[in-house]
Amino acid sequence: MPELDQKVAQALSDMSAREARRDGTRGIRERVPAALERYPEIQSRVRAIKERALARLPELVNEAENHLLAHGFHVFRADDAEAARQYVLSHTPPESLIIKSKSNLAKEMHLPEALEAHGHRLVETDLGDHINQLLGRRSGHVLMPALGVDIPTIQHVFRERFDEPEIGPEPTDLVQAARRHLRPLLESATVSVSGANAVTAAGEIVLMENEGNIRAVTSLPSIHFVIVGVHKVVETLEEGLAVVQAASLYGIGQDLGNYCTILAGPGRDAGPEVHVVLVDDGRLKAIAQEPEPFYCINCGSCLNVCPVYAEMGESYGGERLGGIGIMQTFLLDGAEQATADGLDLCLGCQRCIPACPSAIDTPGITNRLKASRAIKPHAAMRRRFLRLVLSRGELTLARAVFRTSAQLGISRRWHRRGQRAEDFIPVPDRTRPIPAGASFPAIHGARGTVWLYPGCVMDAWYAGIHEATIAVLMQNGFTVRIPATKTCCGALHAHAGEPDPLPELLAKNAAAFPGEDPIIMNSAGCGAFLKQHEGPLQARVRDLSEFLLEAGLKPPSRPIHRRVAYHNPCHLRFAQGIHDAPQALLQAVGYALVPVDEREACCGSAGTYNLEFPTLAWRLAREKAEDLTQGQPDVIATANPGCLMQIRAGVESLDGQMAVVHWVELLREAYGGVRS
Numbered sequence: 001m002p003e004l005d006q007k008v009a010q011a012l013s014d015m016s017a018r019e020a021r022r023d024g025t026r027g028i029r030e031r032v033p034a035a036l037e038r039y040p041e042i043q044s045r046v047r048a049i050k051e052r053a054l055a056r057l058p059e060l061v062n063e064a065e066n067h068l069l070a071h072g073f074h075v076f077r078a079d080d081a082e083a084a085r086q087y088v089l090s091h092t093p094p095e096s097l098i099i100k101s102k103s104n105l106a107k108e109m110h111l112p113e114a115l116e117a118h119g120h121r122l123v124e125t126d127l128g129d130h131i132n133q134l135l136g137r138r139s140g141h142v143l144m145p146a147l148g149v150d151i152p153t154i155q156h157v158f159r160e161r162f163d164e165p166e167i168g169p170e171p172t173d174l175v176q177a178a179r180r181h182l183r184p185l186l187e188s189a190t191v192s193v194s195g196a197n198a199v200t201a202a203g204e205i206v207l208m209e210n211e212g213n214i215r216a217v218t219s220l221p222s223i224h225f226v227i228v229g230v231h232k233v234v235e236t237l238e239e240g241l242a243v244v245q246a247a248s249l250y251g252i253g254q255d256l257g258n259y260c261t262i263l264a265g266p267g268r269d270a271g272p273e274v275h276v277v278l279v280d281d282g283r284l285k286a287i288a289q290e291p292e293p294f295y296c297i298n299c300g301s302c303l304n305v306c307p308v309y310a311e312m313g314e315s316y317g318g319e320r321l322g323g324i325g326i327m328q329t330f331l332l333d334g335a336e337q338a339t340a341d342g343l344d345l346c347l348g349c350q351r352c353i354p355a356c357p358s359a360i361d362t363p364g365i366t367n368r369l370k371a372s373r374a375i376k377p378h379a380a381m382r383r384r385f386l387r388l389v390l391s392r393g394e395l396t397l398a399r400a401v402f403r404t405s406a407q408l409g410i411s412r413r414w415h416r417r418g419q420r421a422e423d424f425i426p427v428p429d430r431t432r433p434i435p436a437g438a439s440f441p442a443i444h445g446a447r448g449t450v451w452l453y454p455g456c457v458m459d460a461w462y463a464g465i466h467e468a469t470i471a472v473l474m475q476n477g478f479t480v481r482i483p484a485t486k487t488c489c490g491a492l493h494a495h496a497g498e499p500d501p502l503p504e505l506l507a508k509n510a511a512a513f514p515g516e517d518p519i520i521m522n523s524a525g526c527g528a529f530l531k532q533h534e535g536p537l538q539a540r541v542r543d544l545s546e547f548l549l550e551a552g553l554k555p556p557s558r559p560i561h562r563r564v565a566y567h568n569p570c571h572l573r574f575a576q577g578i579h580d581a582p583q584a585l586l587q588a589v590g591y592a593l594v595p596v597d598e599r600e601a602c603c604g605s606a607g608t609y610n611l612e613f614p615t616l617a618w619r620l621a622r623e624k625a626e627d628l629t630q631g632q633p634d635v636i637a638t639a640n641p642g643c644l645m646q647i648r649a650g651v652e653s654l655d656g657q658m659a660v661v662h663w664v665e666l667l668r669e670a671y672g673g674v675r676s
């Protein structure tokens with residue numbers, strides 16, 4: 001089994017860690033939106049701060065260095081991790097007791113291991129890091145390092161290592177025990193290490209925390225090291241404070257951390273000797289090439305919403321976690337390492353973009369990086385095959401090829417324990433593709449003309465949805481035109497990391513829809529793709545739901561009073577910002593919406609993802625199906641062909657008989673038509 005598949009399989013097998021992660025992030029996911037409502041400008045502000053700072057970073061780092069020196073700090077510019085480690089080692093007295101607070105960079109460059117290898121004793125003082133240190137475990141999250149470790153494990157290791165057999169299982173018991181154990185160490189340490197949330201060009205170091213350990217770490221020992229990447233430099237103290245506030249809002253849903261420390265020089269909130277180690281290690285070069293991944297302020301919010309992280313935890317990534325960490329690794333350590341860490345595992349669901357204080361486009365940049373990577377010939381062939389089969393809608397061929405390859409044992413990686421790629425291949429509806437160049441006149445009073453975007457997968461596999469779309473638009477007074485040339489939008493190609501045909505496809509699409517009439521999309525994925533790619537069509541593309549809601553729905557001929565569970569596709573909700581238009585339309589024709597716990601939202605379809613990573617996609621499909629069926633609806637509806645086939649597979653795996661349809665098919669019923 002290839003290494004990445006092994007990594008996925010191993011991560012998925014640990015269900016207790018998965019549940020602990022889910023419980024640990026659920027509260028934050030619920031808290032953050034309410035907290036952000038109080039600061040509507042914070043995302044655009046942080047994005048602007050980071051854009052400005054990174055655009056003139058070399059100059060800002062020089063300014064920061066000069067001002068730090070003027071404030072009495074020692075400053076070392078480390079070209080690479082080894083230079084940084086050597087600097088710290090050479091300025092640490094022999095056999096020191098070193099206390100350390102959270103620093104993802106220090107972890108990344110293996111500073112704790114280097115210090116311990118040289119005879120020092122290093123004690124992690126962040127509670128999560130301390131738990132990991134006792135367990136010999138790597139960090140599971142940038143902000144909550146012990147996420148994924150359950151309470152009984154923590155209780156057991158504390159009882160054993162603190163020699164306190166009576167420690168109780170309540171969080172307060174565990175925190176009190178850690179405090180009792182750490183306090184004498186904090187008081188007797190002579191050296192300390194911390195990170196920094198921001199460094200200002202005026203020479204201040206800004207740190208925020210909730211536990212109070214950072215303040216002790218920076219102020220009590222006589223020698224302190226601040227380990228900070230050069231990308232953390234910002235222009236002003238006000239900006240540094242905005243960054244830490246954003247980290248708190250997005251990271252834990254709290255207005256501010258409990259403690260904010262500003263180090264303005266040794267002896268002022270810090271010990272007498274403070275060394276600031278400004279680590280480049282390829283950052284300046286990488287930022288010149290692709291700055292956006294370095295807008296990251298390490299709040300961990302993207303991990304809290306990422307469906308891949310939810311399933312795989314720290315196995316989604318390497319030294320750096322999640323989609324953002326893998327992109328940084330690509331730029332700092334190369335494509336091979338990033339690929340091994342899971343570059344291809346990103347679903348492209350876009351959930352992390354609105355969840356990020358810097359609005360980093362992780363899925364978009366990931367696709368670009370994938371496209372720039374030289375891939376192995378067999379992988380390239382496999383992708384081209386998938387793309388060809390799917391984008392041409394050659395369903396019969398696809399099913400035959402998958403079945404034959406299973407019988408011959410050729411593609412074993414796709415066929416494990418009933419979680420085969422072919423399980424995701426849809427049963428097409430019986431409708432023939434909509435004729436190219438056709439026009440369907442409005443009924444009941446003309447309100448205008450629209451184009452219907454036929455696409456490839458929708459047209460070949462789900463033409464019945466097109467029929468329903470045409471019928472509903474006609475009933476609502478719109479003439480519907482079908483282009484003479486049907487072309488794929490290019491989304492599948494982009495997701496597979498193959499950008500070459502995109503300009504060609506975009507040009508073909510532009511030529512296929514002359515005039516100014518709106519282009520109606522009933523596939524969320526295609527709609528998102530065309531809206532997000534510059535071109536003459538961009539402004540005319542409308543999702544069917546937003547179009548109908550704005551136009552105003554005509555009253556249906558026979559309202560339907562049934563219960564529907566609706567899954568909002570990631571490419572509608574996160575990529576197009578359409579939260580509730582389909583639900584509103586369903587309610588308008590009589591349907592009652594059954595509440596659904598969105599859980600990790602993505603159903604796991606994501607282009608060819610369910611064919612490339614069927615085990616992970618299968619897990620997501622089943623969880624989605626469990627959520628959707630929990631309220632025992634009469635029918636399940638969604639708005640994207642990929643989601644449709646994925647959820648149908650999930651429902652079938654639960655032995656469910658429930659129909660899974662496109663929401664427009666339910667609207668058609670209300671106008672007197674039948675579902676295909």
Ligand code: SF4
Pocket residue numbers: 302305306307308309322323324345346347348349350351352353362363
């Ligand atoms: S796009 Fe989705 S899968 Fe990819 S990193 Fe973002 S949240 Fe995770």
Ligand code: SF4
Pocket residue numbers: 142250295296297298299300301302303324355356357358359360
């Ligand atoms: S990418 Fe954005 S959301 Fe994720 S850790 Fe960085 S700043 Fe936070």
